[in-house]
Structures are given as C-alpha cells and as structure tokens.
Amino acid sequence: MNIVDLRPDLRMVLDDGPGQAYLLRRGSDALLIDTGIAGQATAITEALRGWGLDRESLTHVVLTHWHPDHVGSAAELATWPNVRVWAHRSDAAIIRGDGYGSSPALTHAEEGLYAHISGSIPEAAPSRVDRELDDDEILDAIDARVLSTPGHTDGSIALHFPNENVLFTGDIAAEYQGQVILGPFNHDRPQARDSFRRFADIDVDTVCFGHGQPLRGDDTALLRVAATADEVPDPLG
Numbered sequence: 621m622n623i624v625d626l627r628p629d630l631r632m633v634l635d636d637g638p639g640q641a642y643l644l645r646r647g648s649d650a651l652l653i654d655t656g657i658a659g660q661a662t663a664i665t666e667a668l669r670g671w672g673l674d675r676e677s678l679t680h681v682v683l684t685h686w687h688p689d690h691v692g693s694a695a696e697l698a699t700w701p702n703v704r705v706w707a708h709r710s711d712a713a714i715i716r717g718d719g720y721g722s723s724p725a726l727t728h729a730e731e732g733l734y735a736h737i738s739g740s741i742p743e744a745a746p747s748r749v750d751r752e753l754d755d756d757e758i759l760d761a762i763d764a765r766v767l768s769t770p771g772h773t774d775g776s777i778a779l780h781f782p783n784e785n786v787l788f789t790g791d792i793a794a795e796y797q798g799q800v801i802l803g804p805f806n807h808d809r810p811q812a813r814d815s816f817r818r819f820a821d822i823d824v825d826t827v828c829f830g831h832g833q834p835l836r837g838d839d840t841a842l843l844r845v846a847a848t849a850d851e852v853p854d855p856l857g
C-alpha cells in the first residue's frame with residue numbers, strides 16, 4: 621500500500637499493480653476517482669483514516685472507464701454504507717458484468733507491454749453502477765463536470781472539478797518521463813487522439829492521470845502543450 625499526498629484535500633492510492641486511485645476530501649465526506657485493481661479497500665480505508673475519516677465518509681466512487689486496473693475494487697467499495705458508484709453509460713454494462721469489453725486495438729509497439737501488464741491485473745468482479753453518466757454531463761451533486769473522452773474505451777471520461785481546480789484524465793492521457801502523452805491500449809486510437817484534444821483549454825492547479833505522476837502548478841501547462849501540439853504525443857502509436 622502506498623498513499624501519496626498531493627494536496628491537503630487530495631491523496632493518490634497506488635496499488636501493487638498499475639492502478640491509481642484518487643481520494644478527494646470535502647469536509648467530512650470524500651469522493652474516490654477510480655479504484656485501482658481488486659483488493660484496494662483496505663488501502664482506501666487507511667487513506668481515509670489518515671484524514672480522520674472512515675468508510676462512511678465515502679459518498680461516491682466515480683469510474684473513468686471499465687478497465688480492471690480502474691474498477692477492480694469497485695464491487696467491494698460498493699458494499700460500503702454510503703457509496704454510490706457512477707460510470708458513463710457506455711461502459712456501465714461491462715462494469716456490471718452484463719457485457720464484455722472488447723480488447724484494445726494494439727499497435728505493434730504496445731503488444732509486448734500489454735502482454736506484460738495485462739497478465740498482472742486481476743479480473744474485476746462485476747460491480748453495481750448506481751448512475752449512468754451522460755456525455756459532458758454537469759454533476760451538481762459532486763460539483764464536477766464530465767468530459768467525454770471516448771476512444772480509450774467507448775465510455776471513457778475525464779472529470780473536472782472546477783472548485784478544487786483539479787482534472788482527472790482517466791487513461792486518455794498519461795504522464796511518462798515528464799511528458800504528457802496519449803494513454804496506451806486504446807480501443808479506437810483515432811478517436812482517442814480526438815478526445816485528447818479536449819484538454820487544450822483546461823486550466824487547473826492539479827492534473828491526475830490514470831498512469832504516471834500527477835502535475836501541479838505550472839507543470840499543468842504540459843497538458844495544454846500536448847493537447848495543442850501539431851501531432852498528439854503518441855510514442856507507442
């Protein structure tokens with residue numbers, strides 16, 4: 621278990637695999653963006669306790685897409701007393717176990733990496749989804765807005781919290797060696813590249829990726845630079 625404090629109101633929970641989950645604190649409540657791989661409930665409990673909160677403080681688990689390194693612990697967290705699980709309507713059936721997600725359309729450069737990583741990710745148990753999110757929906761209940769970023773999966777989303785000045789990109793973007801790149805393992809790469817462009821006008825204090833180091837302060841400009849580049853940075857393309 622590894623908990624990284626990004627800000628007083630924001631913690632990253634890293635699992636033993638490739639997954640990253642983010643806890644956002646609001647007074648005596650907390651939201652979780654993605655869950656990491658299966659088995660993270662204890663780590664997330666610890667992260668809440670570090671803030672003086674407990675399982676009852678967690679009100680929402682918002683999933684950026686159905687991949688098992690993001691939804692792996694959703695089923696377990698859904699049993700907590702106050703948790704509502706939200707995901708985009710295009711990925712909801714897969715998260716519930718009512719449908720199968722297709723495999724990503726791998727580039728040659730991705731094949732070895734995918735074989736290595738996917739073998740280490742446990743299967744995600746089907747999870748309840750309490751609310752299906754629409755494209756670019758404003759989420760008044762949590763003061764956030766959905767940015768639809770299809771292409772990684774059909775129902776991939778980023779989440780912008782304007783009050784906290786934080787963006788969670790999901791896997792449409794990733795940080796790698798100090799650069800912001802198109803996230804790997806996309807189901808529709810041209811569509812993913814179009815979605816990546818949506819970050820061109822995002823102005824926030826903190827950017828949190830599904831994979832890679834978060835960006836703070838002036839470094840967040842790297843996201844805009846990448847999203848407005850002549851070609852979307854895609855080293856595995």
Ligand SMILES: [Zn+2]
Pocket residue numbers: 685687772791805
């Ligand atoms: Zn993914």
